[in-house]
Amino acid sequence: MPNMSKKRNIKRNPYSIEDGIKDIIEKIGDKGLREATGKGIDTFLKKSNPEHPGRHIDLKDAVDLDIYCRNNGLGTPLLDSYKTILDKATGVSSNYKPDEIRKTVTKILEELGDVSETVSSAIKDGKVTESEKNNISKEIKELEIQISTIKKQVGLGEKHDYKYKTGEKIKNRDEDGLKSD
Numbered sequence: 001m002p003n004m005s006k007k008r009n010i011k012r013n014p015y016s017i018e019d020g021i022k023d024i025i026e027k028i029g030d031k032g033l034r035e036a037t038g039k040g041i042d043t044f045l046k047k048s049n050p051e052h053p054g055r056h057i058d059l060k061d062a063v064d065l066d067i068y069c070r071n072n073g074l075g076t077p078l079l080d081s082y083k084t085i086l087d088k089a090t091g092v093s094s095n096y097k098p099d100e101i102r103k104t105v106t107k108i109l110e111e112l113g114d115v116s117e118t119v120s121s122a123i124k125d126g127k128v129t130e131s132e133k134n135n136i137s138k139e140i141k142e143l144e145i146q147i148s149t150i151k152k153q154v155g156l157g158e159k160h161d162y163k164y165k166t167g168e169k170i171k172n173r174d175e176d177g178l179k180s181d
Contacts, residue, residue, distance in 0.1 A: 021077075084157035
């Protein structure tokens with residue numbers, strides 16, 4: 001993966017789609033990318049580069065990558081990015097005070113403890129009942145709410161503005177088959 005070192009120096013906003021793609025490249029490499037989508041690392045290096053005009057990822061590729069990652073215990077990096085961007089775009093402010101952020105971190109730790117306790121209790125007998133699954137689900141949802149809150153509080157989820165470092169808007173190249181605004 002010699003090309004990846006060059007691409008790592010390109011600034012990507014945390015939880016941007018480009019950052020999610022970069023994360024996937026680092027986690028699964030060329031082999032995983034090919035297994036998930038049939039496309040190689042060079043394709044996704046371009047898609048992870050916010051300065052590349054043909055950077056857009058197809059929805060099918062995004063879903064296939066998240067399915068591959070989830071099936072391999074790596075979460076859903078692109079879905080997480082999309083959800084964070086959506087939260088930020090729907091009017092959530094990042095004007096929180098440090099005390100509010102600290103309280104949220106404390107709540108996250110408490111919720112994580114609740115998840116751990118609920119799961120440990122459920123698996124003691126070697127099986128998980130429907131009632132136990134419901135309790136685990138409830139605790140995980142409460143944790144996810146707090147994680148979502150901290151992302152909002154610190155202002156994660158900026159969409160990339162697709163501008164050159166000079167401030168000039170990036171234009172699509174004709175050969176990429178994309179239209180510029």
